[in-house]
Amino acid sequence: MDVLAIGAPAEEATLAALLRCCVREVAGPRGLVWPAPPYVLLRVAGTLLRARTHGGAALRLDGPPERLESGSWQPLTVAELVRLTETDLSDLSDLSDLSGLSGLAGRQDEQARRGRGAGAERLLAEPNGEFAGQVAASRDAIAAILAARARAEPPADPWLASEQALVYGHPFHPTPKARDGADWLRYAPEAHAAFPLRLLAVRDDALAEEGDLTALDALGPAPAGHRLLPAHPWQLALLRPALGSELVDLGPGPLAVPTSSVRTVYVPDAEVCLKFSLDVRITNCVRKNAWYELAGAVELTSRLAPLIGEVAARHPAVRWLPEPGYRTALGQREGLGVIVRASPWTACDPGVTPALAAALALDAAPADPLAWWTAYVSAVALPVVDLYVSHGVVLEAHLQNVLVGLDAAGRPVQAIFRDLEGVKLVAGRHDLDGLHPAVAAALTHDPARGWARVVYCLFVNHLTEIAATLAGPDDELLRALWRAARDLLARQAAELGQPLPLRDLLAGAPLPAKANLRVRWARAADRSAGYVPIANPLA
Structure with a gap:
């Protein structure tokens, strides 16, 4: 090569x-x-x-x-x-506010601002x-991925092939393929990786778990008095957990295929997805399942089921991937925590093939782009807006969190939303009494912060990229696509009683774009990222 x-x-x-x-x-x-x-x-x-x-x-x-x-x-x-x-x-004295966009996304959570504002501004100035x-x-990683792909065989499963298509990463990130840790290429989805899981057994009295874990128990037998705990081999190499009577290494397990997030894998033999902790920085974040995120996944699975069911009555294309349970070892609660997630194939109707939205943003060429786009926006965008307005639920519908179900002709007929880590509940609209305070806090956004997240993920990160791919260099077609989206959203606004956030959006309020460059320069946590305003194509 x-x-x-x-x-x-x-x-x-x-x-x-x-x-x-x-x-x-x-x-x-x-x-x-x-x-x-x-x-x-x-x-x-x-x-x-x-x-x-x-x-x-x-x-x-x-x-x-x-x-x-x-x-x-x-x-x-x-x-x-x-x-x-x-x-x-x-010299960012005029650009030092990482906290958000006053007047656009509203005031961000004040406690979070006080907790990080001074430090973030100091880091920006250094x-x-x-x-x-x-x-x-990141550039060298892209070159390594390209070389590895040239030698590898892509998966036969069309959904997994779409998960492994993101060679160049986030188009608005300064280091889109930054990846810490040795041996990362062995586990890289973009390099068409596949590898056996490692199976551990955790003694019953050293176990922490919640929810439905049938999928984990089906991966293999465990010794008496123990429960099975799958682990990512990279995770084990980094953690080097102490093995003994509490934690036993049972050796290789079933084959796993990494999805676009790297740490979430699909196990074809078990038809289940597993989300692991990886103590590795990928783009901005160290990817780890915090203990409150483990509990939050199970809590949200229970809470979202009736709400999404109600929205599905109005938007029949909507689907989601529940996360019904987690299991971990008490001595490594976060390091070895694994979350069970449903397979997208179980969410799609017969004859419908799931495809990662981010892959469609790279290559979507329907014969009638306007009709395809209208179906796409109806399936993907309208239920996200409905869930926020009607139920105070914030979905992070960015390109890597949405799978689009395509029919035999390649038309978008379903939208499958995944990854409950990014789902939040609008403060004041949900009764969180009885939850641990840390779990409740991790599940909550104030209304303005939640709406800003919805708009950034859905419109800026997602729909702008899909529209650009469909339109290519045809500016008139691009304008026609956004006029069609505006018509759909205006009709929805009327049906929902003209809620103020949606009215502002349709009136042309600037859109919040996440400031990935600034947060990387500041060496700050991803949650510290603020927004910068960009022009609203719906105006």
Whole structure:
């Protein structure tokens, strides 16, 4: 395999992602982005840059970005853009608020603001000596993935193939494939990985569990007085848990295939998904099942069933993946915690094939894009808005949390929502008495923060990317797609009694876009990420 052939797309993808971040989070908020068709111009650290783009807010690049030097346009490299970005990010006195968008998303949770605001602003003002290395590591990871994919066989299951399609990662993240830990490529979904789970046995008196765990017990036998606990092999290598009478290694288990999140796998023989803890930073977050998230998954599974059932009466395409139980060892409650999740194949009707929305954002080419888009928005967006307005439920309907059920003709006929970690309940609309305070707090958003999360995940992260793929360079088609979405949402607003958040959205209020670049520069937790405003295509 030609190393240069692999390195070129890795460099291009890294450059494009960082440039998008600069447009959205650095130059844009300072008023230093200008349309100059067919280009977009921006100024970063005093240097004028340009790129041909299409796709509206998705900022799809049509050619290599350039910088103006001595009166002529020169190719821009990743190293040059990193240097310019570092210069501007080191002077963020006018861009230092990570807490949110006052007047757009409302005031964020005040306790969270007080708890992190000063520290986040301090970190933004400090130099970040890790940033350039993280960008380079992400680029190198993309190159390694491309090389591994060229040697590997993709899964025959079309849903799993879609889960493993995200070679370049988040298009608006400066380090979309940053991944700590050795041997990561062995477990990378993008490299078409598959591996046997490790099976442990936990003594009954050293066990913590809740809910329906039939799927775990079916993975294999356990010694008397013990219960079976599957583990991710990478997880075990990192944790090195003490083995003995309380925790016994039973050896290899059934084959597992990693999904797009890396730490959630599908076990084909058992037809179940398992969400593991991995003490590894992937993009922004260290991926671990906190103890309150284990309990929260089971609690939300019970609470959401009747609410989603009611919404499904109005939106029959809606489906979801329950997380009915968790199991862990008391000595490693978070490190070895595993959450059981239903398989998407059990959620889809016969003849319907699930596909990851993020994969559709890379390659969706229906014969009638407007009709396909109308069906897509009806299936995906309308139930998310309904759940928020009618029931105070916040779904994180971003591209990696939504599976779209396609019929035999490739039309979107169902939407399957997953990953209860991101689901929140609007404060004041749910009785959480009786829950542990930490569990209740982790399940709750105030109304403004919850609506901002809904709008970012659904419209900014998700629908803008799908629309850009469908429209390609056809700006008129892109406008027609958003007019169709507006018509659907306006009809829904009337049916729901014209709720204020939806009225503001349709009136053209700016959309909140998550500030991934700033939070990575600040070396802050992902929950500290605020928003920057972008233009609303529904206006």
